[in-house]
Structures are given as C-alpha cells and as structure tokens.
Amino acid sequence: xxxxxxxxxxNLALRQEMARDESVIVLGEDxxxxxxVFRVTDGLIETFGERRVVDTPLAESAIAGMSIGMAVYGLKxxxxxxxxxFSYYTMHQIEAHASRLRLRSQGRHHVPMVLRAPxxxxxxxxxxxSESREAxxxxxxxxxxxxxxxxxxxxxxxxSAIRDPDPVIFYEPKAVYRAFREExxxxxxxxxxxxxxxxxxxxxxxxxxxxxxxxxxxxxAEELKRQHGVEAEVIDLLTISPLDDSLLVExxxxxxxxxxxxxxxxxxxxxxxxxxxxxxxxxxHLEAPVARVTGYDVVIPLFSREKYYLPGVxxxxxxxxxxxxxx
Amino acid sequence: MPKTRIAxxxxxxHLSILDEHGKIDTDLEPTIxxxxxxxxxxxxxxARRFDERLLSLQRQGRIGTFPPIAGQEAAHLGAVAPLxxxxxxxxxxxxxxxxxxxxxxxxxxxxxxxxxxxxxxxxAERNDMPISVPVGSQILHAVGIAWGMKYRATDDVAMTFFxxxxxxxxxxxxxxxxxGVFQLxxxxxxxxxxxxxxxxxxxxxxxxxLAQKAFAYGIPGIQVDGNDILAVYVAAREAVERARSxxxxxxxxxxxxxxxxxxxxxxxxxxxxxAEVEEWRRKDPLTRFQGYLAAKGLLTVDNVKAxxxxxAAEIQTAVARAEEEMKALxxxxxxxxxxxxxxxxxxxxxxxxxxxxxHATQKEGDHA
Ligand SMILES: Cc1ncc(C[n+]2csc(CCOP(=O)(O)OP(=O)(O)O)c2C)c(N)n1
Ligand SMILES: [Mg+2]
Numbered sequence: 001x002x003x004x005x006x007x008x009x010x011n012l013a014l015r016q017e018m019a020r021d022e023s024v025i026v027l028g029e030d031x032x033x034x035x036x037v038f039r040v041t042d043g044l045i046e047t048f049g050e051r052r053v054v055d056t057p058l059a060e061s062a063i064a065g066m067s068i069g070m071a072v073y074g075l076k077x078x079x080x081x082x083x084x085x086f087s088y089y090t091m092h093q094i095e096a097h098a099s100r101l102r103l104r105s106q107g108r109h110h111v112p113m114v115l116r117a118p119x120x121x122x123x124x125x126x127x128x129x130s131e132s133r134e135a136x137x138x139x140x141x142x143x144x145x146x147x148x149x150x151x152x153x154x155x156x157x158x159x160s161a162i163r164d165p166d167p168v169i170f171y172e173p174k175a176v177y178r179a180f181r182e183e184x185x186x187x188x189x190x191x192x193x194x195x196x197x198x199x200x201x202x203x204x205x206x207x208x209x210x211x212x213x214x215x216x217x218x219x220x221a222e223e224l225k226r227q228h229g230v231e232a233e234v235i236d237l238l239t240i241s242p243l244d245d246s247l248l249v250e251x252x253x254x255x256x257x258x259x260x261x262x263x264x265x266x267x268x269x270x271x272x273x274x275x276x277x278x279x280x281x282x283x284x285h286l287e288a289p290v291a292r293v294t295g296y297d298v299v300i301p302l303f304s305r306e307k308y309y310l311p312g313v314x315x316x317x318x319x320x321x322x323x324x325x326x327x
Numbered sequence: 328m329p330k331t332r333i334a335x336x337x338x339x340x341h342l343s344i345l346d347e348h349g350k351i352d353t354d355l356e357p358t359i360x361x362x363x364x365x366x367x368x369x370x371x372x373x374a375r376r377f378d379e380r381l382l383s384l385q386r387q388g389r390i391g392t393f394p395p396i397a398g399q400e401a402a403h404l405g406a407v408a409p410l411x412x413x414x415x416x417x418x419x420x421x422x423x424x425x426x427x428x429x430x431x432x433x434x435x436x437x438x439x440x441x442x443x444x445x446x447x448x449x450x451a452e453r454n455d456m457p458i459s460v461p462v463g464s465q466i467l468h469a470v471g472i473a474w475g476m477k478y479r480a481t482d483d484v485a486m487t488f489f490x491x492x493x494x495x496x497x498x499x500x501x502x503x504x505x506x507g508v509f510q511l512x513x514x515x516x517x518x519x520x521x522x523x524x525x526x527x528x529x530x531x532x533x534x535x536x537l538a539q540k541a542f543a544y545g546i547p548g549i550q551v552d553g554n555d556i557l558a559v560y561v562a563a564r565e566a567v568e569r570a571r572s573x574x575x576x577x578x579x580x581x582x583x584x585x586x587x588x589x590x591x592x593x594x595x596x597x598x599x600x601x602a603e604v605e606e607w608r609r610k611d612p613l614t615r616f617q618g619y620l621a622a623k624g625l626l627t628v629d630n631v632k633a634x635x636x637x638x639a640a641e642i643q644t645a646v647a648r649a650e651e652e653m654k655a656l657x658x659x660x661x662x663x664x665x666x667x668x669x670x671x672x673x674x675x676x677x678x679x680x681x682x683x684x685x686h687a688t689q690k691e692g693d694h695a
Contacts, residue, residue: 029524030524032525034597034598057526057531057532058462058492058496061497062497085461086461124391124392124442125391125392126393126460129460296677297674298662298663301444301661302444303442304653305661305662306442308659308662314688
C-alpha cells in the first residue's frame with residue numbers, strides 16, 4: 001500500500017470519485033489551475049478539465065448556494081472553502097437551505113453536496129485561518145459534520161461524504177495535512193458516517209477526541225502508560241454530527257472516567273454534547289466529573305501564542321491524572 | 328410606447344496623468360506642494376524597502392506569512408494622501424504604504440506579522456480600523472462608519488480598500504448599494520492588481536471594468552492608472568471632496584499589479600507567466616514617480632541615495648526594536664485580554680486553571 005499524506009489521500013478520494021461518477025464536480029477558489037492553496041485538488045483540472053474542476057469567482061456564499069442548486073438538480077458538488085474562517089459566509093445558505101430542503105420539499109429534493117474546509121490551528125497562519133468552529137455546523141439539524149484525523153480515514157470518509165445523500169460539512173485538520181504519512185489502499189475504501197472508532201483499548205479512563213487533537217491525545221495515552229502505568233482507552237469521533245454515542249457510553253461505563261479533547265473553545269463546544277450524552281446515558285457509572293480539555297473561550301491567538309491555546313499532551317495528561325485521583 | 332430606450336452611461340473615465348514612459352499630461356497635472364510630493368516619495372520608498380525587508384525576515388523564519396505590496400504602493404498611498412487625520416481608513420490587508428502614511432509604526436507591522444495580536448493595536452489618536460483578512464467584509468464597515476459620520480453631521484470621510492477579487496463578494500455589492508441609497512460619505516478604493524491568488528481579473532467578472540459597477544448603484548465610478556500616484560491622488564481628492572461636501576460615495580478602480588507572491592505561502596509560477604510580471608515591471612510606480620520628481624528638480628541621485636540610507640537605518644532600528652518588544656510579549660496570559668470589556672467569571676476560571684497548569688508543568692519540567 002502506498003504511504004500518503006492526508007493531502008494526497010484526499011486527492012485520491014476526489015480523483016477516484018470523479019472518475020467513478022461524472023456527476024461529481026469540484027468547485028471553489030483556486031481549486032483549478034493552482035490545485036487549491038493546500039494542493040488537495042492538485043492535478044484534477046488536468047485530468048477532468050475545467051468543466052468539472054471549476055475556479056470560481058471569490059464568493060463563498062455563492063459557492064455554497066450554487067452547490068445547493070447543482071445538488072438539487074442531481075449533480076454532486078464538492079466545494080472547497082479555502083479556510084474554515086471563510087466558511088461562515090456560507091452559513092445562511094447551508095442553514096436555511098442545504099439542511100432543510102429535504103424537509104421543505106417533503107422528500108422531493110435533497111442536497112447531496114460536500115463542503116470541504118481546512119480547519120484548526122498549528123500552522124503559523126494568519127488571522128481567521130486557525131479557527132475550529134465545528135460546533136456551528138453540528139448544531140444544525142439535517143446537516144452532517146465530519147472530521148477525519150489521519151490520511152486513511154480522511155480518504156475513506158471523503159468518499160462516503162460524496163456518496164452521502166445529505167449535505168456534509170467536511171473539516172480537514174490542516175495541522176495534519178502533511179504531518180505524517182499512512183498507508184492508504186489504492187482500491188476503494190469507505191467508512192460509515194456517523195460512527196466513532198475505538199483506536200486504543202484501555203480500562204482506566206477514556207479519552208475522546210477527533211481531528212488534529214487525535215495525535216496529542218494518543219501521545220498522552222502513551223505517556224500515561226509509560227510514566228504512570230495507566231491504560232487509557234482512546235476514541236476518535238470522526239463524525240461530530242450526527243454523534244454516535246454508543247461507543248462513548250460503553251467505554252464510560254467501563255472506565256468511569258472520561259476526558260474529551262478539542263481545540264474549539266470550551267463553552268458550547270462538541271465536548272459539551274459529549275458530556276451531556278454521558279450524563280444522560282452513563283451517569284451512574286461515572287467515578288468523576290467528565291473533564292474537558294479544550295481551547296479557551298477566547299479567539300484563538302495569533303500564532304506566537306497559539307501553542308498555549310491549543311490542548312497539548314501535557315494538558316491532556318494533567319486532566320487525566322486529576323480524573324484518576326478523583327475519589 | 329411599449330419599448331423605449333433608457334439612456335445610461337456607456338463609457339467611463341480612465342485617468343492617467345504620468346504615464347509609464349514618464350510623460351506628464353500637463354493639462355491634468357495637479358498642483359501639489361513640493362513638500363507633500365517629497366513626503367509621498369519618502370513613504371513610497373520606505374514602504375518598498377520595508378516590504379523587501381519583511382520578505383527576507385519571512386524567509387529567515389523571523390516573521391510568519393504576510394502579503395507583500397510591491398507594485399501597488401501608488402495605488403493606495405495616493406488614495407489616502409488627500410485624507411485628514413479625523414477621517415477613517417478601513418483597510419484590507421495589502422495597503423502597507425497607506426498604513427505607514429496614516430501613522431502605523433514599522434514595529435507594529437513586524438509584531439503583527441510575527442503572530443502577536445498586540446501588533447494590531449490602534450493608537451488612541453488614530454481612527455483607522457485594523458487590517459481585515461476576510462475578503463470584502465470591511466467594505467460594509469466603512470459604509471457604516473460613513474453612516475455614523477452623516478448621522479453626526481461631521482464632514483469626515485471614510486475610505487476603504489479591497490481587491491479585484493473582493494468585487495465578487497456580496498458584501499461589495501451590498502456596501503455600494505447602501506452607500507448609494509443613503510448618500511454616504513465613503514470612498515471605495517479597489518486595488519485591481521489583476522489577480523486574486525491564482526484567479527485572473529478576467530475570470531472574476533465579465534464586466535469590462537470594475538469601476539463601471541458603480542453605475543448600477545447610482546454612484547460615480549472612475550478607473551485610474553494605479554501605478555501613477557498623481558492620477559490616484561487626483562481621483563481620490565475629487566472623491567474625498569465630493570464625500571465631504573455631501574455628494575455621497577465614489578468607487579475608484581486603481582489598475583495596478585501584484586508584482587510579488589500573493590502571500591509568502593503562494594507560488595505564482597503555478598498560474599502566471601514571468602513575462603507578464605516583467606511587462607509590469609516597466610510600469611513600476613516608484614521609479615516612475617522618482618523620474619517625475621527628478622524632472623521637477625526635486626530629487627537628485629544624491630538625494631535618493633541619502634534617503635535610501637536613512638530608510639535602511641530606520642528599518643533596521645525598527646526591526647531591532649520590534650524584536651526587543653516581542654520579548655516582553657511572551658506572557659501567554661495575554662491571550663485572555665481584550666475578549667470582553669469585563670472578563671466573565673467563567674473565563675477568569677479558565678485563566679486561573681491555565682496558571683495552575685503552567686505552574687504544575689513547570690515544576691515537573693514539562694511543557695504544554
Ligand atoms: C472571504 C475570504 N475568502 C477567501 C479568502 C482567502 N484569500 C485571501 S486573499 C484572496 C484573494 C483576494 O483577491 P483580491 O481581492 O483581488 O485581493 P489581493 O489579494 O489581490 O490583494 C483569497 C481568496 C479570504 N481571505 N477571505
Ligand atoms: Mg487582486
């Protein structure tokens with residue numbers, strides 16, 4: 001199996017889906033000739049031409065609105081937002097229409113579009129290029145919100161997102177784009193949307209994370225074992241909404257101690273929903289209050305201070321140890 | 328009469344005073360005090376050299392990604408020159424020469440580009456807004472500020488900047504429309520540098536000019552040679568006077584060129600030929616203006632040399648001072664500042680927990 005970065009793996013997913021289904025089209029700012037500012041769409045215009053790989057004028061709301069129209073008409077638009085920070089221009093279209101057309105047309109129309117956006121910090125970027133606002137989308141009924149964490153699951157989830165009959169917001173952790181390589185099979189691979197994964201077994205506590213936070217979380221689990229002899233179970237959400245809580249509940253019932261990790265601000269973040277589900281479904285098994293290791297409730301600082309904002313291994317270990325010492 | 332014709336403007340002014348060959352149109356040549364001309368030249372030269380310095384700092388890893396301005400100095404410096412201090416400038420992100428003219432320090436630019444929010448601080452005596460990254464969004468703020476000016480019956484003016492790419496955003500059209508409907512004292516200055524990252528101007532809109540979009544909103548629009556600081560100045564002065572005297576908004580399209588990368592993360596070789604860049608190099612706004620000043624006897628080779636030396640020293644001092652200042656910005660607790668007028672209880676708790684965590688990990692010799 002070839003080893004790929006997440007950028008290459010996403011490119012593979014787009015390439016194969018475009019080859020397989022001529023209704024898939026890619027549109028966005030600089031996705032054609034430039035191959036996307038992160039090169040996720042690199043080379044697609046050479047293979048599939050300007051008809052299917054479209055450099056649009058600079059207008060996010062239009063890109064989303066047009067994608068809704070195309071999707072309703074039977075195409076499968078995969079549109080790119082250059083950065084998470086500019087995806088909010090589309091929110092009106094997505095909230096008012098993409099997420100509701102199935103309901104509003106009573107099943108006659110549906111919107112099989114994908115809106116891709118790189119999200120999150122850690123790449124020394126400019127202002128508005130490092131946010132983690134997945135909760136905005138996850139709060140919208142009718143929408144799916146997916147965040148992969150590695151090259152292989154990114155590829156498989158993007159294929160699933162493109163084939164999904166409903167609109168999917170697909171946030172790509174830009175800190176992971178080129179951070180490491182992983183074996184990705186050439187042959188088709190999908191992953192179910194709406195399913196989380198257990199990526200490490202453990203009995204002492206449960207760490208729940210997703211996206212770019214998976215790496216520090218897994219490292220923290222490793223350190224907990226090495227330094228403190230603690231066996232942490234680690235769960236990768238993969239889909240933020242609709243949230244699959246079966247694994248979370250099962251694991252919480254087993255370990256009784258849970259921390260949820262994300263780089264998004266703490267209040268009203270995805271972690272809050274995880275805590276709520278555990279309170280609803282595993283309350284009597286909890287040995288300690290569920291901990292949240294998250295970004296602070298401030299705008300992510302410019303890059304010289306972002307390392308203090310972003311949860312790192314030490315903060316996760318710190319939270320895990322206080323969970324373990326709780327009586 | 329079921330079908331009649333409605334007369335609309337079918338042409339638009341293009342203003343060029345000092346052309347790319349250094350030829351001056353003496354009928355259009357403005358009378359500008361020599362001292363002002365020389366100040367403009369100094370700022371333009373400073374901006375050019377500082378831009379080059381930022382590029383090398385970026386390549387050395389001493390600052391982060393930033394958008395160079397090379398080639399566009401005249402197109403924004405000439406526009407802000409007719410403003411007074413009480414007016415408001417609402418920038419995009421590629422108008423550094425205008426920022427300097429309005430009093431922004433070199434230090435603050437280094438600090439901002441090195442990833443410290445403190446670099447965006449606006450001193451109390453300046454009205455201007457901080458740079459705005461989300462393309463086109465700031466246009467609406469300028470129109471809103473102008474609305475405030477009209478409401479308060481001042482004779483101040485708001486001036487906003489944006490690129491050719493920004494004219495595709497709804498915010499641009501909505502801003503122009505409101506400015507027209509409410510007759511607001513705002514000057515909208517488009518820096519048409521021919522590219523929006525990899526998208527050429529021709530793919531941004533089918534309109535022949537960007538300036539003509541003003542007509543649809545009932546406000547005057549003019550296209551100027553943006554590499555001709557005299558033309559930009561004259562067009563801006565007229566627009567500012569119109570706005571000040573209650574005549575409402577104007578759209579100015581400055582035709583210029585982005586000589587360098589979009590940002591330091593960009594590789595223009597992927598989408599535009601070097602020959603195009605070379606062609607524009609001949610239209611350089613700085614050398615053109617220097618030729619004009621020399622012909623007027625205001626600038627000699629020796630003058631320029633002395634200015635270059637003074638500017639090099641100024642930049643060196645500023646960079647050193649910025650790097651010194653940044654040492655004092657290492658305190659991570661600064662990230663909790665300026666979130667609200669008053670820090671909410673839950674945020675104080677997060678801040679306290681952050682302090683506890685930092686102490687705990689420092690004790691263990693660990694890092695965050
Ligand atoms: C709303 C929004 N979308 C996308 C971007 C990413 N981006 C930054 S600059 C740019 C091109 C802007 O082109 P233009 O308006 O012509 O200004 P220029 O960069 O040429 O000065 C893009 C797409 C952004 N900053 N804001
Ligand atoms: Mg441009």
